[in-house]
Amino acid sequence: TGIRFAECRISDMIVQNETRILEFTGYGKQYIVRNGMSPDAFVQMAIMTAYYNMYGRIANTYESVQTKRYKHGRTEAGRSASQAALEFMKAYNNSSLETADIISKLNSALAKHCKITRAAAGGNGVDRLAKAE
Numbered sequence: 001t002g003i004r005f006a007e008c009r010i011s012d013m014i015v016q017n018e019t020r021i022l023e024f025t026g027y028g029k030q031y032i033v034r035n036g037m038s039p040d041a042f043v044q045m046a047i048m049t050a051y052y053n054m055y056g057r058i059a060n061t062y063e064s065v066q067t068k069r070y071k072h073g074r075t076e077a078g079r080s081a082s083q084a085a086l087e088f089m090k091a092y093n094n095s096s097l098e099t100a101d102i103i104s105k106l107n108s109a110l111a112k113h114c115k116i117t118r119a120a121a122g123g124n125g126v127d128r129l130a131k132a133e
Contacts, residue, residue, distance in 0.1 A: 041113040065120035084112040
């Protein structure tokens with residue numbers, strides 16, 4: 001039957017995937033917050049930088065941002081790939097720069113990410129259009 005076929009197919013797909021967990025214990029949220037950074041922005045920048053290091057280009061990114069402050073609010077798209085993020089990624093990979101310069105670029109990228117996220121949470125993202133009722 002169709003259901004049995006679907007069960008077998010999904011089982012085959014599950015077996016083809018592999019999951020590994022890496023527990024990073026070097027630092028965590030408290031360290032990031034103590035240094036005046038947003039944990040969300042920090043992790044998003046880390047993911048984008050890893051992609052940049054693997055493929056040599058910045059990727060278009062999507063982060064779901066809650067718009068729950070509004071009645072019937074759902075989500076808005078946060079697009080955190082920015083010029084500031086790209087400048088940080090380039091600085092991060094430039095061994096001739098001082099650490100302070102790289103951290104300055106990181107802080108600028110994080111600030112831009114937070115600004116984009118706040119705008120999206122306020123209903124001012126770039127992907128959704130408000131439905132007038």
